[in-house]
Amino acid sequence: MNDIRVRFAPAPTGFLHVGSARAALFNWLFARHTGGTFVLRIEDTDPERSRDDLVEGIERSLKWLGLDWDEGPYRQSQRMHLYAAAADRLATEGAAYYCDCTKDDIAARKPTGGYDGFCRDRGLGPGPGRALRFRTPHQGETVVHDAIRGDVVFENANLEDFVILRGGGEPMFILANAVDDADMRITHVLRGEDLLSSTPKVLLLRHALGYDPADDPLYGHLPVIVNEKRQKLSKRRDDVALEEFRERGYLPEAMRNYLALLGWGPGDGREIMPVADMVAEFRLEDVKPSPAFFDVQKLDHVNAEYIRALPVHTFVRDALPWLEEDPPWPPENFDLATFEAVAPFVQERVRTLSEVPGVVDFLFLDEPVIEPDAWEKGVVKVKDAAGLLADAATAYAALPEWSAPALHQATLAVGEARGLKLGKAQAPIRVAVTGRTVGPPLFESLTALGRERTLGRVDAALARLNSP
């Protein structure tokens, strides 16, 4: 390990937001690439957010994504004395002052927003309900050195006197953030672009606290992740909980790979790549500054690629939860060997694990659910479907061996006798047995289903066709 230290510092909100997950991933990639240290710090200075279960959710999501940390989790709620000491020092030295203005007072005096400095020179002491504000300089400028955007210059005069201690004495995140990054000797801060405008305040705070500007971290403000309306992904209107993606059938490796593509890519244009390669090739200079759209279609594609690349037994294992928990068939009907027989074909046809039950349901349902459109298109509109189904039933019943090649041959023969190519001949049988016009290869499906059930379903279709 060298001196490079990065941190992922989420506020516990109940779940890990995909934007936060992306920030965590980039910090992790950078730490692993450089041989630095990855620190996990929970920013729970707001008492309402300081709950163990919320923290556990974050840890669970990080582990799911395969991100491990070297230090922490530190909890700001357990480091409050440090922030209190820092605030004390600032107040004593006159770098901060107490303020008893209410929100309404401020709004009445300055409707355009921002604090007007009313209490700046009133010499108020600490007291109940009095917030502590940082005295920002009226001249000069503060420069944020950003590896992704270059230097960003802020005029100090544009910075308002912001609150660092609330009326109740609790520190604001910006104070805790400044103290902790300095105290933990963080060298690189990779976080969302939405924090860019608060960075000069953090820097001012650090310097007022006596930390050498030469030790300021190098920042890297990651592009925001936006929805189709180009707005920052929000809890209210978008699907942002990482855990939800797991529940929707995305593989962690795929999620991680896709997240890495949001604002970064290796020079050679590769997209699907093992995590070891991402670590090897991750460079801050390659991170894009422009906003990235969270494209579920692309995510689906990446996930499908990962699913297809899985060894079959792994795919079977990963798909099991979707087959065993709340399946669309009577649970006792499920048979692992039957699923394993068709798994290689299923694997190639799904984009998420949650799609698996829908592809194999006909194997475990007592009766297939015949889709009306499929019945119409695949059976009713087919010339003499009844005759074809009857012939197939006869041929299948006579088969000496119930296997895919034998079924293939038999079906081919039944079709040829009627001048039909296999593509046409298989359609009514597929609908009769699976209820759909699409699905895994028919003959492998029939093999897995078994002769008895196959014939039963063909007979049922015949009966349905003959009844008015």
Place this chain on the structure above:
RNA sequence: GGCCCCAUCGUCUAGAGGCCUAGGACAGGACCCUCUCAAGGUUCAGACACGGGUUCGAAUCCCGUUGGGGCUACCA
């Protein structure tokens, strides 16, 4: 409103002054392969926001405009 960020196909991007007739991937169209659907292959369509500079030469550098976004809490 103020401060700040961003700007290449619908989307993610390649592009660091001539290699660009702007390349790839996802999504979309067509065709091939094929027992259906997938997968795979071939292929079509599709972009440098606009205006000024700088330069022999600009998608690439500078300025402005426009557009989008973020922040503007005693949340983080």
